[in-house]
Amino acid sequence: SYVLTQPPSVSVAPGQTARIACGENNIGTKSVHWYQQRPGQAPVLVIYFDSDRPSGIPERFSGSNSGNTATLTISRVDAGDEADYYCQVWDSSSDHVIFGGGTKLTVL
């Protein structure tokens, strides 16, 4: 079955750039979506179809997808970005929606 691998945690200082990876064989052939989930809140879509940004999401959030890794990049990180981040794909071979295990972003 298709499994999306994310690092459990990423730490970054305020003002720096955070990069969160989502890995799987040939993920570059799929469309990847990213969600932010702050503590006690529902997930929020922050990037869709690899690199598109919904209205209301800051330009500091960007995405890329190639080869075996999709990446969510958050520039000029601030304390408000502390959250869990999840990648998501559709696996056509199983007809399932797949979520990555999630990455906890800590702002030092």
Add this chain to the structure above:
Amino acid sequence: EAQLVESGGGLVQTGWSLRLSCAASGFTFNDYAMHWVRQAPGKGLEWVSGISWNSGSIRYADSVRGRFIISRDNAKNSLYLQMNFLSGEDTALYYCAKDTNSLEMASPFDSWGQGTLVTVSS
């Protein structure tokens, strides 16, 4: 703005059944596929099931297939999840989520409810 409100969660015993509901407003409900996603305490997101706009296409995660049934009533702007033969592994916060497309395929989920908690006790 889309709003989704889940209800129906609660504390049940192993083997029991429960029916979750999701009331939708703020968008044309019958234009979009809908999903249920759950999150066990302290764990990540797990997709449970998805249903197309007209109920013509339905998908389930392997962990719930044969026990859970997703359905929708477009006249009532409502999504449902009938959960049977519940076990402790089903304990989770259950979210209703709106797809951005009419079919439950590769599209993202752009609106989520706040969830309803299901606790299964032995």
